[in-house]
Amino acid sequence: MAEEWPIAAPPAEGRRQAAVGPLPADGDRRLAAVLQDFFLPADFRLTEQERALMTAMLHGLVERIADELRARLAPDLAEACAASAAELVADLAAAGLLRSDALIGLLLRRADVQRLAQRSAGGRTRLQRWTASEEGELAAAAMALIAARGRARDRFGRVTLDFVDLPAPLAATLVQLVAAALGRRCLVSCNQEVVRAADDLLAAMPAGEGVELLEQLVARNLGEQGRREPGLLDTLAAEGDAPLLAAILAAEACIPAEEGWRCLLGGGRQLALLLRLAAVPREEAAALIANAGPALGIGDPVTAIDTFEMLTDAEVELARAELALPANYRWAQAQLARHG
DSSP, X not given: OOOOOOTTOOOOGGGHHHHHTTHHHHHHHXXXXXXXXXXXXXXXXXXXXXXXXXXXXXXXXHHHHHHHHHHTSOHHHHHHOOOOHHHHHHHHHHTTTTOOHHHHHHHHHHHHHXXXXXXXXXXXXXXXXXXXXSSHHHHHHXXXXXXXXXXXXXTTSOBOOOGGGSOHHHHHHHHHHHHHHHHHHOSSOOHHHHHHHHHHHHHTOOSSOSHHHHHHHHHHHHHHHHHTOTTHHHHHHHTTOHHHHHHHHHHHHTSOHHHHHHHHTSOHHHHHHHHHHTTOXXXXXXXXXXXXXXXXXXXXXXXXXXXXXXXXHHHHHHHHHHHTSOHHHHHHHHHHHHHO
């Protein structure tokens, strides 16, 4: 008679020590992660929907890069490099190579774009109207942005992240990381071929076609009068077009577009500062804060409006000069001051 498999068989004597050894370290790591997550403020914690969307975007991006690399390999090598996106992401994540502020920040931005777009009132948007503008450059920029936004969504209407949307430094880094993971998973030695494929992919990367760059182009082509059209900011907020709203405010404030986005979603004080930097009239600023404040994470619009009024011209100009500096320069100065 066959012996029934025990429910909890004890490990073999020779394996007992090896099986027990790693448990405290694994338990410590899990406890540390749970402690960090448990005490995160609710406003900072990812929702399950955001986490799922960011994960799907990351896997889709890695899969597209891997496919582009395989397309540049000989057929036999491409077949040998058949690792899935899940395997490549797991390898890179285990090595800590995906812990990039630039990458995670871009994924989080797209998740925020998806969340804010859901409050759209529907109908023909301001961006669609600009495609019929008599200003040829503005009409062309609006058309290009609409096409890019269409490319950046899947068939279910969810945002995605494509290779052309990556800033050049991030694209170069991520392509090399995926190439290294793909070469390591390949069934044959093909390091030189994979490196050449990565170089060829980066050389073929189109410039200036990313969604964020096209949003900035529309904001610039609006011109000063177009950007200051009464009611424009409130209209864009009602349409859920936070990226274009941020790009226009950044252009008016003469600060980098990424700083405009950070201030827009940075809470009441940051939004108030952005509106002052952009010289938005008090009435229009108050309407924007009151109407779009909850979606932008502002719990107390009154405090944000008070901050808008209390900021002095000197404080605004000091902030403008600070934000105009390169982000890496400001980060380095902050680190030097902390350890000086």
